[in-house]
Structure formats: structure tokens, C-alpha cells
Amino acid sequence: MTRQKSLILLAASGSAALLLGALAFQHLGGLAPCKLCLWQRWPHGAAIGAGVLALVAWPMLMAGLGALAALVTAGLGGYHTGVERGWWPGPSDCSGGPVGGMSSEELFDQIMAAPLVRCDEVPWEMLGLSMASWNMLVSLGLAAIWLMALRTR
Template identity: 50%
Template sequence: MTQTYSKQLGMLAGAGSAALLAAALTFQFFGYAPCELCILQRWPHLVAAIIGLLIAVLGWKRWLALLGLLAALVAFGLAVYHTGVEMKMWLGPQHCSGGVTGLATMSTGDLMAALEKAPVVRCDEISWQLFGISMAGWNAICSAILAAIWAACARGRKRAFGQA
């Protein structure tokens, strides 16, 4: 019974990370271009979603749950860092990301023209917020909740609820 409950927690946490990825891609589809830190925050969620899928297929394994917890904690740390950059608490990356494709086949002139037209997305500017919390802030909140779910998954049901 403990493994069944822990398996469900792992699948829930993995689905939560998949939902956060889907939300990020939806925002991007509607014109909110991601900055470098936004894209960086997606990777641990992708890892956690894959781990949740592995738990669904292979069954609960403590080591998988611990990897899921690690991925959620990395996502949380990156989101807190990004939120701090947005709030001007510390400096972020000094370079920006753009959307230039086909670099290998471009001439120097074409490359310069493409770079001039590429959207510049700064990591220290908030493009969207809800209740005064930016997307990075919401990611930090959601990642902390997911980390708690992964921790409960790794502990197992009996220990998670303080039973013997």
C-alpha cells in the first residue's frame, strides 16, 4: 500500500512539472518570449516529468523519487534566482537571448540583419505577473510545492503521515 500511494505521489509531481512546462509553452505561443533564465528553468521540470512517467511505468522506486526531488529543488533554486534578478536583488546574466535560426548557412551580413531583428528578452524585466507575482515567482511557488510532494513520495506513505 505504501508503494501504491508513493507511486501516485510521484505521478502527481511529474504531472505537475509537465503542467508547468505546458503553461510556459502556452505563454510562449501567445507571444511571451522566454528569456535565457526562463528556458533554463524548464529543464528540471522536463526531467521531473520524465521521472514521473518512469514511476508510472516501472513502479515506485525510492531512487527515482529522490531524483524527482532533486529536479524540483533545482527548479525551485533557478526560479528563486530568476525572481531575485527580476526584483533587482542581484545581477543576472549580462547577455540576452534571441530567436535567430539557420546560423550555419547565413552570410555575415544576413547574420547581422537577423540579430538586429531578433527580439531581445531581458532576464531582469517582468513580462507578465498575477497578483504582483511574476512567472518566475509562480514557478518558485509551484516548484516548492512539487518538491514537497516529491519528498513525501520518497519517504513513503507511512513515514509521510507519521505512522509507524
């Protein structure tokens, strides 16, 4: 196996590990994902697909797409981290909204429409970082591996 394909396999395997870890937290650990958590999973699936295709054909194109997918999920993880830390607002349908100035009926409607899992709450963290933060950091590392594969011939 060439060095390029080894790097591609490593990067795609990293995305597979992150995706499997997220699914384990959900199905074995009972941590239901929020909307932003789900958004972060799709690019990992694309990176895995790019990795599989790169082993068969078009390694340069697939390495570029894999790098793009890793950067997209890292960006989503960074955005989600900012929402969790209150640096900026998240999507209105999965983050806390204003309460002041609402009638009791409007407040009740907002409570009833609220999602079960909020994007602006951290259900799990390690070393002070949430899963979204870890996804961002590891995905940046995976993007670097994809880019090394892109530069290797």
C-alpha cells in the same frame, strides 16, 4: 496503484502542467522566454521523465531525482525573481549593463548585442508575482510531494 506511485504521478503531472503552461504563454500568448526562463524548463522535463520511469521501475531513486529536479527549478526561479527585482545582477548577456563611461561606439555595440528578451524585465505577473516567482513557489510544493513519495513505501 500504490500511494507512493500516486504521489509520484501527481508531482510529475505538476511539472508537466507548469511546462505546458510556459509553452502556452510562449506559443499562444506570444511571450518569448528569456535565457533564465528556458533554464527553468529543463528540470521540469527531468521531473517528468523521473515520474514516468518511477511508474515502471526504481520508484525510490526516481522520487529522489524528481525532488532534486523540482528543487533545482525552484532555485532557478528564485534566482530569476531576484534578477527581475534588481536584488542581484543576472547573466550579463540577458540583463541590463552599465552605460556610463562608454563611448558611443561601445554603447552601440552593447545595444546591438543585447538579447531581444531580457532576464531582468517582468513580462507578466499575477498577484504581484512574476512567472519565475510562481514557478519557484509551485516547484517547492512539487518538491514536497516528491519527498512525501520518497518517504512512502
